[in-house]
Amino acid sequence: MNRVTAEKTEGIVPVQEAGRIRVQNVSRFFLQDSGPDVIALNNVNLDIEPGKFYSLLGPSGCGKSTLMRIIAGLDEATLGTITLDEEPIRGPHFLRGMVFQDPTLFPWKTIEENIASGLEARGILKEKKHEVQEYIRLVGLEGFEKVYPHQISGGMAQRASLARALVNHPKVLLMDEPLGALDAFTRMQMQEEILRIWQSRGTTIVFVTHDIDESVYLSDKIVIMTPRPGKIKEVIDVPLGRPRSRNHPDFWRIRSRILRIFGFSPDFADSYHI
Numbered sequence: 001m002n003r004v005t006a007e008k009t010e011g012i013v014p015v016q017e018a019g020r021i022r023v024q025n026v027s028r029f030f031l032q033d034s035g036p037d038v039i040a041l042n043n044v045n046l047d048i049e050p051g052k053f054y055s056l057l058g059p060s061g062c063g064k065s066t067l068m069r070i071i072a073g074l075d076e077a078t079l080g081t082i083t084l085d086e087e088p089i090r091g092p093h094f095l096r097g098m099v100f101q102d103p104t105l106f107p108w109k110t111i112e113e114n115i116a117s118g119l120e121a122r123g124i125l126k127e128k129k130h131e132v133q134e135y136i137r138l139v140g141l142e143g144f145e146k147v148y149p150h151q152i153s154g155g156m157a158q159r160a161s162l163a164r165a166l167v168n169h170p171k172v173l174l175m176d177e178p179l180g181a182l183d184a185f186t187r188m189q190m191q192e193e194i195l196r197i198w199q200s201r202g203t204t205i206v207f208v209t210h211d212i213d214e215s216v217y218l219s220d221k222i223v224i225m226t227p228r229p230g231k232i233k234e235v236i237d238v239p240l241g242r243p244r245s246r247n248h249p250d251f252w253r254i255r256s257r258i259l260r261i262f263g264f265s266p267d268f269a270d271s272y273h274i
């Protein structure tokens with residue numbers, strides 16, 4: 001453990017055991033009054049191993065958010081089942097923490113109150129209040145406890161929404177394009193932060209992105225999805241150690257393989273967003 005990790009994770013209560021998600025024969029159809037019905041997901045099967053970092057990668061409309069919303073319990077599959085540790089998913093639950101592209105903080109609450117809101121909703125804020133400060137420290141927001149969301153940057157707001165999910169000790173953290181709205185510099189900083197927190201907490205992560213390099217940099221496994229109908233084309237292993245170098249030949253090999261799967265030439269160097 002490096003010095004920063006040791007400093008920032010010290011005092012944090014032990015993590016829940018990481019969860020296993022099984023997606024079995026899941027389809028989601030959207031019936032339209034006019035125009036053809038949409039097959040957002042078509043017979044998707046995926047076994048998400050506990051404690052691993054998964055990315056869902058694919059172009060717009062391939063069903064990434066739909067799959068995340070069903071895992072989160074915010075939407076229901078038309079066909080098939082999804083389980084967390086063998087328990088069927090029925091509705092949202094704090095054991096499946098969610099972070100969206102828009103940090104969705106309550107504007108009238110301070111950062112501290114926002115992070116505490118999940119505990120408050122579960123009626124356990126009184127006994128767990130000390131943990132709020134621990135998570136504020138874990139995500140690097142010390143000194144910003146009493147400020148309101150409009151007073152902080154997008155990156156800081158995303159840290160707050162990450163802390164709000166983590167304070168509930170989720171078994172799984174679902175992150176739907178959490179870095180999509182950030183500038184390139186903040187985005188790279190946040191990639192490091194997410195890795196640091198994931199490595200210290202051990203939670204299973206499912207992370208949606210359009211960015212091939214981001215998926216190779218972060219993930220243990222990359223789930224490649226394709227649209228019309230939305231389905232999984234391939235699950236790619238990323239057998240690279242950490243920390244990773246974006247310039248390492250093995251990094252480039254995986255990146256090139258993904259570009260080829262999407263039908264791009266591997267020397268299509270500048271446009272790695274799909």
Ligand SMILES: Nc1ncnc2c1ncn2[C@@H]1O[C@H](COP(=O)(O)OP(=O)(O)OP(=O)(O)O)[C@@H](O)[C@H]1O
Pocket residue numbers: 030038039040058059060061062063064065066067230
């Ligand atoms: N509520 C809805 N009603 C009708 N169609 C929908 C609905 N939600 C999603 N869809 C359609 O389902 C398909 C998959 O959408 P989804 O948002 O899951 O894709 P995505 O891969 O997350 O896209 P993006 O990267 O642009 O967010 C798209 O064709 C979308 O238009």
